[in-house]
Amino acid sequence: MVAMHDTPEFRLEFKNLTPALIDSLPKVLLRSTAPLSSLAHENAVYVEHVVDFSELDAAIEQASQAPFTVALLVRCRDESQVRRLVSDSSAIVVGVLVDDLAAANAARELYLPFVVEESLAAQVATGAPRLVNALELFDDFRINEDGEILLGRLGSWIRDRDTALVCDLLGDLASGDVDTLADYPLELLRSLGFNAVATGLDTALLSQLVDQLGLTLEDIFELTAAALDAAFLAKPLREKLFAEQLLPAFEPYTIGEATTEEEKEPEESEDVDLSGIDPIMLEQFGIDPDDLKK
Template structure:
């Protein structure tokens, strides 16, 4: 714990990019694996938690994704799915998150004989239980669900239809996930077309392990946000770093200018991006430069288990290592809230009631939660 961590912990936060199967408690994995007969690399929860972080620290997105074999394996029954979802809501609320969008791929949870709809029903029940449990502890959180289709598979049309069938039952958006390189978003064009025709929000993992072409593909299929998106930096030429609060002098290519000028939000995930090689360090993470250049950036966790992190930790690291201030934290929180896949009136209410009061000053000039 550091002063920056304590400061950020007290502030209300919004999380747009967090994978349900990347946020399990290690102790829960151990218990569920024992019930399922699944062999883990370690059975002590602390040791297992360290293993996940070490295994994800490879510099490769593909190697990073291999760690999910263990979390997905223990999420194949209604009870397990409900428990994981409930604990995710409780843990996020304890971290000061007032709104979170949780994403997962229903197609990965069918090995126990569940249908796609049964998977969604179990997860939604768990979220409802977790929100109620958090409320009983004096913490308020709202959860919106994003259903992900795996980009290398051929079930995107089914998952899109599933998302639409549950749009009034807590599912607020659609996503595609998995290995980025070699699996362009356009190969799932019919799914995106059906979602666009139904006016349903879409975010796409893009610009993390692949470059500008991936971002172009995502925008071409109608992505309203970019999952990670940090490789947009490849379309920016920096001339001078900028001093005394002035933004850096830079030339933006047409794609980067489109993303900035159209205010397409970037769902950046600092620690995860360092682990997969998309950024050299948190101190040098593109989110700071992109923010100074006027891009709509948000800060997220991606996978709390694999990164050994929380949203408080991600923001505190930027305060400690990249010179961020409370005002920066407030601004990216507001950007996240403004771009949540919620109706406009509900976003405004979230901001006015749950976020802005946490960033007001008291008489000493300190921020109070």
């Protein structure tokens, strides 16, 4: 996945992150199950909210009224529910969450982004655009006599294609797969070249990561931007959220100004390709198509 940004350089006085500063930072929440009303204080930029198929109508209504951008990831129990989503006209549904391979295959055939709760190998075999159960990856690693971590075929496949690998830090902590957040190998995965992103990056979790892992403002920026990059929202809308909401919120703490990919080449100003993006989706998110062409 090609990053939409340069990481800005942050001023030294913000090396020590206070609770108030962490609270003020923009949040990107993937696979969120928290009630939308409880996220009002989180300074959310984007929330990918998980809802059950049976709750879809009410969830669309709530999402359309939220003060931040909400997209829905719908949990489907079988292939028939996946196929019924194709007729959805709300433009707020961006993908499905399934635990059935037939449902995953149906989503792929319909060009509907999906997450399948299966083994990593099964997820890769279905062509899942975003992977979960990240800790399974360590079964594919081995350590040579020099202490270097070597990737197996599965790990190499995932890394080389830059597929988003979603890490559920709190879920893995609750299940006992890691003993403490300090033990979570998120940074190790990223250092090995994986496109590892985190769910649930709210104020509480970020504060714990700062305390236990020593995260810096640069780390938080990169994790937040990576989560937005991995979202199922259409790319032009992700770029717009980054340029207009996420980046400006971090700029008061920077030495210089970060640039977007478009700003690097001012000599050629091209209109954003809006083909394949439902105009109803733009309207739902309060976006004027003309603004994307500037």
